[in-house]
Every structure is written in structure tokens, then in C-alpha cells.
Amino acid sequence: MALVTSKEMFAKALKSDHAVGAFNVNNMEIIQGIVDAAKIENAPLILQVSAGARKYAKPTYLVKLVEAAIEDSGLDIVLHLDHGEDFEICKKCVDDGFTSVMIDGSKHSFEDNIALTKQVVEYAHAKGVVVEAELGKLAGIEDNIKVDARSATFTDPDEAAEFVERTGVDSLAISIGTSHGAYKFKGDPYLDFERLQKISSLIPNTPLVLHGASTVLPEFVALCNQYGGNIPGAQGVPEDMIRTAAKYGVCKVNIDTDLRLAMTAEIRRIFMENPAEFDPRKYLGPARDAIQKMVQHKIKNVLGASNQR
Ligand SMILES: O=C(CO)COP(=O)(O)O
Numbered sequence: 001m002a003l004v005t006s007k008e009m010f011a012k013a014l015k016s017d018h019a020v021g022a023f024n025v026n027n028m029e030i031i032q033g034i035v036d037a038a039k040i041e042n043a044p045l046i047l048q049v050s051a052g053a054r055k056y057a058k059p060t061y062l063v064k065l066v067e068a069a070i071e072d073s074g075l076d077i078v079l080h081l082d083h084g085e086d087f088e089i090c091k092k093c094v095d096d097g098f099t100s101v102m103i104d105g106s107k108h109s110f111e112d113n114i115a116l117t118k119q120v121v122e123y124a125h126a127k128g129v130v131v132e133a134e135l136g137k138l139a140g141i142e143d144n145i146k147v148d149a150r151s152a153t154f155t156d157p158d159e160a161a162e163f164v165e166r167t168g169v170d171s172l173a174i175s176i177g178t179s180h181g182a183y184k185f186k187g188d189p190y191l192d193f194e195r196l197q198k199i200s201s202l203i204p205n206t207p208l209v210l211h212g213a214s215t216v217l218p219e220f221v222a223l224c225n226q227y228g229g230n231i232p233g234a235q236g237v238p239e240d241m242i243r244t245a246a247k248y249g250v251c252k253v254n255i256d257t258d259l260r261l262a263m264t265a266e267i268r269r270i271f272m273e274n275p276a277e278f279d280p281r282k283y284l285g286p287a288r289d290a291i292q293k294m295v296q297h298k299i300k301n302v303l304g305a306s307n308q309r
Pocket residue numbers: 024082083179180181182210211212213214215254255256257258
């Protein structure tokens with residue numbers, strides 16, 4: 001049991017059809033729910049911290065909570081920085097004990113993204129830390145933009161090969177039609193699997209990462225709305241599309257929104273049904289259970305990662 005890098009997990013995932021779940025964490029209950037699920041499913045696990053999460057919880061807390069989770073569960077866990085936007089935050093996280101960092105240079109030019117990623121790779125690798133980079137821009141729901149116009153922001157396969165070669169990065173986040181949050185598609189969901197296959201055929205040894213991979217399960221949206229929420233029209237990536245992506249070289253699947261929805265639905269239900277309740281343990285405890293259930297479902301039925309530890 002230790003904080004580990006994703007090297008071995010990805011090597012295993014590359015050779016088979018499962019993907020490793022990377023779940024975003026913000027507090028103790030979220031960490032506990034995810035870790036309990038991974039333990040029951042005997043699955044590989046990446047816990048990831050965004051800059052926002054780091055600020056919310058204060059930098060030291062999440063690191064210490066993850067260390068506690070490792071001690072309590074006996075699992076090997078990857079502690080990963082999600083969407084580091086500059087060298088400084090990546091450096092801080094490496095220095096704080098993270099075993100993996102993402103440098104997201106996707107908003108920069110190709111050459112600037114390469115230069116920035118190289119700088120992070122150099123610093124991180126010297127300390128035994130692995131690096132994820134991103135090439136291509138994740139789409140938001142773009143009302144009037146047609147698929148071909150939108151695909152202009154998708155990852156170019158030849159550029160991906162050149163990028164990996166020149167940066168020495170360990171894994172690569174790609175854009176094939178997913179996006180962050182609960183509103184991923186206006187019309188029918190669409191992912192560019194042909195592009196994904198092209199990318200993975202050009203860089204077969206590079207684990208690919210799918211961001212924005214929540215499914216936004218309709219029953220959880222319905223529960224939120226039933227208990228006083230207001231999130232109409234939310235839509236995510238269908239589960240069978242995630243399974244397909246895992247077969248085509250995607251080794252890491254990022255999930256945050258589905259955890260938020262599960263947690264929020266449960267807390268809303270408890271507040272509506274028990275208006276006299278004011279002990280936080282009475283709603284955060286069930287919320288933790290809801291996270292655990294959601295993560296077990298993902299590991300088992302979507303990522304195929306049960307018993308792949
Ligand atoms: O990609 C993510 C974190 O980096 C999360 O994606 P979702 O918003 O689809 O859960």
C-alpha cells in the first residue's frame with residue numbers, strides 16, 4: 001500500500017479493454033466513498049485534485065486525506081493534479097508528494113504547449129513523477145456549431161504523435177467530442193472514434209486520457225430535479241461509448257460530474273424528506289454512500305476495472 005504512479009496501471013490497461021477510473025476529490029466524504037468502492041471492486045484507482053479543489057480544501061488537507069485513505073484501505077493509489085495550468089502549480093504538487101501531474105497547455109499554440117509540457121516533464125521525471133498533457137480543445141455545448149466545425153478543435157493524430165515524441169510525456173488527454181460538466185451535447189451524443197483509433201494506432205504505447213467522461217445518468221438528474229433542483233436538459237456521454245473508448249487505447253477516464261450529481265441528489269432528498277434534520281453526518285454519510293455506489297457502478301459496469309488491480 002502506497003502512493004504510486006500510474007505507470008503499472010496504465011501498462012496493464014493498455015494491454016486490455018479496461019480503463020482506470022480517475023475521480024475528482026474535494027473533501028473527506030468524497031475520498032472515502034471512492035476509496036471504499038475501489039477496495040470492494042479490487043480496482044486500480046486515481047484520485048485527482050483540481051486547482052479549485054486544492055484551493056477549496058487548502059493544499060495540505062487533500063494530500064493528508066489521501067495518505068490516510070491509503071493507510072486505512074491498504075490500496076495503492078495515484079494522487080494526480082487535474083488540469084495544472086502552469087509550471088508553478090505542477091511544481092508545487094510534485095513537491096507536495098503528488099505522484100502524477102497534468103499540465104494542460106491545450107489553450108496555447110502547439111509549439112508553446114510542447115515547450116511548457118517539456119518543462120514540466122523534465123522537473124517531474126527527475127522526481128519520479130509522471131505527467132499527463134493535453135492536445136486539442138474540449139468542446140463545450142456549442143449551440144449553432146456543426147460537427148465538422150467543432151471537430152476543428154479535436155486532436156490531430158499526426159500532431160499527437162509529434163507531441164508525444166518531442167515532450168516525452170507519459171500520457172495524453174485528447175479531444176474527440178467530450179466536454180466537462182453536465183451539458184455535453186445539444187443533440188445526439190457524438191464521439192469521433194475513427195480519430196481515436198487513428199491516434200492510438202500512431203502512438204500505441206501512449207495511454208490516452210478521456211476528460212469530460214461523465215454519463216450524467218438521467219435518473220440522478222431526475223432525482224435532483226424532483227427534490228427541488230433545476231438542471232434541465234443535462235446530458236452526458238452514453239456508457240457504451242466509454243466502453244468503446246476503453247477498447248481503443250483510452251486508459252484513464254475522468255469522472256467528476258457524475259459524483260457531484262449522485263452526492264447532490266442524495267443530500268437534496270434528505271433535506272426535502274427530513275426538514276428537521278440538521279446533523280451534517282445525517283446527510284454527508286448517505287452522500288458518501290451514494291458516491292460509493294456510483295463509483296462501484298463505474299468501475300464494474302463502465303470501466304471494466306473490477307479485479308484489475
Ligand atoms: O474531465 C474531468 C475532470 O478533469 C471531469 O469530467 P466530467 O465533468 O464529465 O465528470
